[in-house]
Amino acid sequence: MNKIKICLYFPPNKVTVPLSYHLIKNFDLQLNILHADIDLAKTGKLIMDVLGEKKNIEKGLKFIEQQGIKYKIFNKTIIWQEDKCIHCGACTAVCPSGALKLGTIDCMLTFDKEECLVCELCIKSCPLNVMSVAF
Amino acid sequence: MIKKSFEEINEKIKKGKAVIVTADEIIDLVAEKGIKKAAQEVDVVTTATFGPMCSSGAFLNFGHSDPPIKMSKVWLNDVPAYAGIAAVDAYIGATELSETKGMEYGGAHVIEDLIKGKNVKLHAKSYGTDCYPLKEITTFINKKNINQAFLFNPRNAYQNYAAATNSSDKTLYTYMGTLLPDYGNVTYSTSGQLSPLLNDPEYRTIGIGTRIFIGGAQGYVAWEGTQHNPEQNRGTNKVPIGAAGTLTLIGDLKQMNTNFIRAAVYEKYGISIFIGIGIPIPILDEDILEKTAIKDSQIFTNVYDYSVQSRKRPAIRSVSYEELRSGTIKLNNKKVSTAPLSSLKVAREIAQILKKQIAKGDFVLTQPVAHLPLKNKMNTLDIRGGKDE
Incomplete structure (x- = not known):
């Protein structure tokens, strides 16, 4: 089984396509939607993890393309230099997915890579420059 | 009670x-x-x-060079420090930006580097006087080779x-x-x-x-x-x-x-x-x-x-x-x-x-020598006209 994280960009006339249904049914892919910003008659953005056999993922991506929907595979990850972090919480102000969280009791920062959308907003919002992106 | x-x-x-x-x-x-x-x-x-x-900074005394200089402009790792204080004193403000790196590096980073014991480039200029003839100096300082260094x-x-x-x-x-x-x-x-x-x-x-x-x-x-x-x-x-x-x-x-x-x-x-x-x-x-x-x-x-x-x-x-x-x-x-x-x-x-x-007895309490004021009117900065207004 392979896993990739992708961002789909729906043009205005494609937001009604039941894409996830076909990806699951026809290609046996497991989808985990991480972030969705879709509005009828507007462009849409969908970020998700896709889990499945390598050849099925490839077929699924081809299918997405055939529907006129563009996609980007995330091949980057956010690196958190925990030893240099002071746990101030400034990054949590901009993190859209909640991957970066401050504990309510211990007030320590935690970073869940699985939840991360690699939007990179945390990199610049960190006053101590302890967040970076790796390819 | x-x-x-x-x-x-x-x-x-x-x-x-x-x-x-x-x-x-x-x-x-x-x-x-x-x-x-x-x-x-x-x-x-x-x-x-x-x-x-933000409102933080450090006073530093560099010691005297030979020949001596009355520093009127000072840069620390290309960050300007205020030098209008005697000959070899300067105040590095935390928010001052580097003239070469802009917002990437500033006075706060100079202070952090000094605390870490790193060498910091000191560049100073002067107009030269009979008692302080040197007009320019470039050298390196660290917390061991300067005199007083205190946050104020x-x-x-x-x-x-x-x-x-x-x-x-x-x-x-x-x-x-x-x-x-x-x-x-x-x-x-x-x-x-x-x-x-x-x-x-x-x-x-x-x-x-x-x-x-x-x-x-x-x-x-x-x-x-x-x-x-x-x-x-x-x-x-x-x-x-x-x-x-x-x-x-x-x-x-x-x-x-x-x-x-x-x-x-x-x-x-x-x-x-x-x-x-x-x-x-x-x-x-x-x-x-x-x-x-x-x-x-x-x-x-x-x-x-x-x-x-x-x-x-x-x-x-x-x-x-x-x-x-x-x-x-x-x-x-x-x-x-x-x-x-x-x-x-x-x-x-x-x-x-x-x-x-x-x-452990390593930190003993001190009684304030004076209290902080409980009355103090805050002023604002307004665009004023005449000099006596």
Whole structure:
């Protein structure tokens, strides 16, 4: 089984396509939607993890393309230099997915890579420059 | 009524018999034992904060070169320092930007590099005098080969501060961090119930001459801070509900530790510096103890709309720090995420360290030589016309 994280960009006339249904049914892919910003008659953005056999993922991506929907595979990850972090919480102000969280009791920062959308907003919002992106 | 003096408390510290708790710990203790019993038992409550405090900087004395120079312009790692003080003294302000790296590096980074023991490039220019003939010098300094190096921070430890949000359709880059459009988030900066001046709201024990923990070293309260605003509106518990008292702090840079003082860059805003401050509060009577038992739920601030580019920003709502710490608050019937800018984790470490230092007798309390003012009118800077207006 392979896993990739992708961002789909729906043009205005494609937001009604039941894409996830076909990806699951026809290609046996497991989808985990991480972030969705879709509005009828507007462009849409969908970020998700896709889990499945390598050849099925490839077929699924081809299918997405055939529907006129563009996609980007995330091949980057956010690196958190925990030893240099002071746990101030400034990054949590901009993190859209909640991957970066401050504990309510211990007030320590935690970073869940699985939840991360690699939007990179945390990199610049960190006053101590302890967040970076790796390819 | 319990009454203790500084001398009595210091005597107990010297004998290793003083009872010291943090401003977090005192809350449960008072809930369990009541104010009177807690005031009898506890001698010192430690408070702390570790937040970005722009109004900070360091005085440095470089020693004299041969031939000597009367430095009139000084740069440290390409960051301008103020040199209009005698011949080889300079003040490096935390927020000053590098002339070569811009917002990537500034005065706060120079201070951090000096504390780490790194070499820093000193470049200075002069007009030359008969007694100071040298007109230019470039050399390297570090904390071992210069004379005095002490932080002198005109405005630290704000007693309370506004929370920030953004009603506009653009992201705002501010000293309150990145504010997302359409009320996308709320930021705030305090250690709340652990914060020094929120535990001594009327400055009964924290005053000029108070010994403090600053950046890992021992330092002192030198004066009221700039923009000290004791007349801010206060709640029934006497705690201000917005920016109020401030402190001017002094401490030996050479003794500091970068675990408790760190340079910071706020995107498209500029440079600041996290300063770790710990202040002990001697429990001289029950009133002082009661004030230290304050909880986040009893401390309030206002949320301001930072998209209004005026000093008269409208307050959107009043909010307690307990609500802000919960991670979300309601703004205009919308659930909005909240995020702190000040590290409560490190503030708690400082309060514990200070507790241990006092318990070991390494940190003795000082009685203020003068109190901070409770009256002070805040002026504004207006565009004025004639010279005598």
